[in-house]
Amino acid sequence: MSTAVTRRRFISLAGAGAGLVLGLPAEAVEPPAAGGLSQPFVRIAPSGEITILIKHLEMGQGVSTGLATILADELDADWTRVRSEPAPFNPTLYKHTLFGWQTTGGSTSVANSWQQLREAGAVARAMLVQAAAQRWGVPADELTAHRGRVMHGATGRQLAYGELAEAAGKLPVPSGVPLKSRAAYTLIGREGGRLGSADMARGAAAYGIDIQRPGQRIAVIQRPPRFGGSVRTFDATAALALPGVRAVYRLPQGVAVVADNSWVAIQGRALLKIVWDDSQAETRSTPELKAEFKRLASAGDPGIDALVRGDAAQALAGAAKVLSADFELPYLAHQPMEPLAAVGELRDGRCDIWAGCQNPSADHRAAVRLLGLPADKVTLHLLPSGGSFGRRATFSADWISELAELLRAQAAAGDARPVKLMWTREDDITGGYYRPMNLHRLRAGLDAQGRLLAIEQTIVAQSFSPSMLKPGVPARPDPFITEGQLAEGYTVPHARTRWVKPDVGVPVHTYRALGYNHTTFSKEVMMDELARAAGQDALAFRLAHLGAHPRHAAALRLAAERAGWGQALPPGRALGLAVQEAYKTVVAQVAQVRIEQGQVVVERVVCVVDCGVVINPGTLRAQMEGGIAWGLSAVLHNELTLESGRVQQSNFHDAPVLRLHEMPAIEVHSIASDAAPTGIGEPGSVPILAAVANAVARLTAKPVRSLPIRLDKTDT
Incomplete structure (x- = not known):
């Protein structure tokens, strides 16, 4: 291969x-x-x-x-x-x-x-x-x-x-x-064929999970069921007695089983008898964490200011109308179609690693450090990957670190065979890392003319920025938590946004669209609620506050026009809209939604993109369609919950992603531009959350402030 x-x-x-x-x-x-x-x-x-x-x-x-x-x-x-x-x-x-x-x-x-x-x-x-x-x-x-x-x-x-x-x-x-x-x-600017598509279609493209080296064995790791836990004792007798299991190693991350193939390795792992030490583990359940987040938002903790403009507190005190709302979003797993897998070979004073690395500099550095080899003796063979969405980009290089630890343990036992370390789907969903759970508390004030006067926003969420996690580092706002906030996207004279960092032991990291994947939701749903409070149309209200953002306004107008905003809809349908700039790309989306048998059905999405020069219209369309599907998974299904510190979901049966029959009709339009190209991999995934929520709120006459959307029997 x-x-x-x-x-x-x-x-x-x-x-x-x-x-x-x-x-x-x-x-x-x-x-x-x-x-x-x-x-x-x-x-x-x-x-x-x-x-x-x-x-x-x-x-x-x-x-x-x-x-x-x-x-x-x-x-x-x-x-x-x-x-x-x-x-x-x-x-x-x-x-x-x-x-x-x-x-x-x-x-x-x-x-x-x-x-x-x-x-x-x-x-x-x-x-x-x-x-x-x-x-x-x-x-x-x-x-x-x-x-x-x-x-x-x-x-x-x-x-x-x-x-x-x-x-x-x-x-x-x-x-x-x-x-x-x-x-x-x-x-x-022309639609051309995708390189390598024939190899992908016939299964010939080589990913990390496909690599086979002569004499290679397969390893899986039993990690602690609670984050922060560790191995106290273990008994591998039954595992080692299973035909095809070749070795069991205790690693800092857990206990590894090495076998002739993945099936035997997984079966051997199930036979391990491990006593876990949970003295340093996170043991709270999701309801307890939610209560703690609300307490932090209410406790008067000043947090860390991320944006201060004017005097928000004084302006709110004099506002004609004030709205308050809490927005809650859960932990989410990345769930790439190719689970994490990497092959390593350590012999003759050098190491070769084959993997789809999103952050190869961090991965190489971790392998060099753990193996104690000169940098030029560790070679990364970089491969494409079957998805990542940020999971392969950990600054800790967790999965490559596991492989390096396993190679070191094998070498100490006199074994120089290559080994493929595999994560199962269950390992991926239960083993971290996640999009942070977060709470947004917003208070917004309108003046007598129905204009947005002031906004106070508190965001309670864990940080995944390495610079924020080092001890002794002065407190400062985490841009990956607050980017995309309401006061950045709309004209508001008085604003204060603060970030409160909770102490939680759940590992979190980069997730598609980073901060935008949650700030866009609270920002755009709040703008709809403010428009209703002001007695104004949601589109007109936004446009009135986008004077400093002409690209946003142009994209929003075009999306609304193509979606038929303001025109009569079939019975039982409603439109919702949202706009966001992420990574210098502006995306506006309008969703047409109905409710059927207590379920949200998204029928149609109109998406407008301003991303500078379009390199390939087909790729642009595919990325917007994929991003919308990704966002709809979060709107309709995705939620990871903890019970006594253990993740309750494990695979697609209880952590589902969007299914084909749920995919709406999607229209993608781009705004012609001579500007240098900007990114399209992530921005398309974020406005859809609020667009659907706003449409559902119109249908039910109830605010939607948490995801995934849960309807009660009276909602129609």
């Missing part, structure tokens, strides 16, 4: 006449090897095949196609000869230029790589043209490039890129190469 190209193999290819091998920035590229430049973003083989290396994780969002499109357009490549491949682990060359390390997240992949890949493609094209000019003895400005060929119009001569790659790779890398204008794009 194929795996990611390693740095060692890559340099050997570059030194074996592999054609043009180019990467940017030029000052970071190593000296040319025979046949090209090492550590590139693009390789052009003598055969004419073009390989574009993708520094961000492909986890289903289509980034490998989008990023390849950017470079291929500037290169004037023949798209039928283009393929993509994960870039090797090399934080010097492939770091995220905003974050400073090699990672994927925050819907930034296209925005972060846009200029970088355009320059790489333009420089490669210029070098190919120069190689042709030298071969023909003509000025380079007489030549043009088109669909993988360099042409001389005056004589009709043509050369394919593959024929020029070797010579081009020996030329100096030029600087200041002009980039295309938007009018000259041939691939960007």
